Amino acid sequence: MSENLPTAERCDLDGRRRVRIRCVKCKTPVILDFGSMDFSTAINRLEHVAITPQECPGFHTELSGWDFYWRFDEALALAFPEDFTGPIFRP
Numbered sequence: 001m002s003e004n005l006p007t008a009e010r011c012d013l014d015g016r017r018r019v020r021i022r023c024v025k026c027k028t029p030v031i032l033d034f035g036s037m038d039f040s041t042a043i044n045r046l047e048h049v050a051i052t053p054q055e056c057p058g059f060h061t062e063l064s065g066w067d068f069y070w071r072f073d074e075a076l077a078l079a080f081p082e083d084f085t086g087p088i089f090r091p
């Protein structure tokens with residue numbers, strides 16, 4: 001996998017707001033799909049995901065901290081540029 005790939009990029013599909021991020025820990029691409037969520041709904045959803053124990057597609061399991069590993073602030077800035085005014089998860 002090329003190191004020149006962006007850490008985060010918009011990748012909408014069929015009108016769904018989507019962002020492809022590269023995990024901070026393992027560099028594996030992960031797609032965050034916001035569908036038709038509005039900004040506040042997306043934040044609420046991410047706040048839940050951030051503290052949910054799960055496995056990254058790059059095969060490491062974490063109890064929490066997905067807001068850091070999966071760059072939630074960068075993802076929100078790309079997916080909701082009209083609403084994003086600054087970092088929310090890691091100000």
Ligand SMILES: [Zn+2]
Pocket residue numbers: 023024025026027028056057058059060069
């Ligand atoms: Zn990972």
